[in-house]
Amino acid sequence: MLTIHPADPHRIAVALNVTIDWPAVAFVGIDDGEFAGSGGLAWGADKCWLWFQTSLQKPEYARPVLKMARLLLRKAVQLGESEVYTVKDAQFPSSAKLLKLVGFELSEIKDGQEVFIWHSSQ
Template identity: 70%
Template sequence: MLTIHPADPHQVAVALDVVIDWPAIAFVGIDDGVLAGSGGLAWGGKRCWLWFKTIDPKPEYARPVLQMAKRLLRKAGQLGESRVFTVRDQKFATSPRLLKLTGFRLFAIEDGQEVYTCDIGKAAADVGV
């Protein structure tokens, strides 16, 4: 069963071999004692970003990921953010659907990547997870 826990962003970066060089809040997903992925909020480029990184995605992770995204959007609002951005992971065909369910909409194509945005007040009202 997947459980989600707060984590040190630096330790997440080391464990997943990713770069987290902006101020961040991080969480990890643990499934049966194994790291399943991570996510959180990061601030950089004058934006607040929501990020997720999965190691071995499973269909049963969809609901916890949606619930965590809702929690992170609430946290961003509590920290004074009115808008959160994310980049669509083009490796997964389901990512546009998950973004829509979470309240994100396409914002722009930047450096060849689809950037989505979510207005915090709208997300809190719309996300029914």
């Protein structure tokens, strides 16, 4: 069963061999003791960004991912953000659909990547 836990962004960066050098809040998903993915909010380039990374892909993860995305958007609003950006994961065809279900819309294509934006209805 998938469970989601708060995590240290630096530890996630080290574990995944990526760079997280912006201020961030992060969470990890654990499924039966295995790392399933991570996500959170990061602030950089004068924007607030929502990010997700998956290591295990299962159809039953869609609902917890949507729930976590909504929770993170509420957190962004609590922290004063009225817009949140994310980049569509081109690796997964369902990425755009999931983003639209959460309320994101295509903002621009930058450097070949589709950037989506979410607007708060404060």
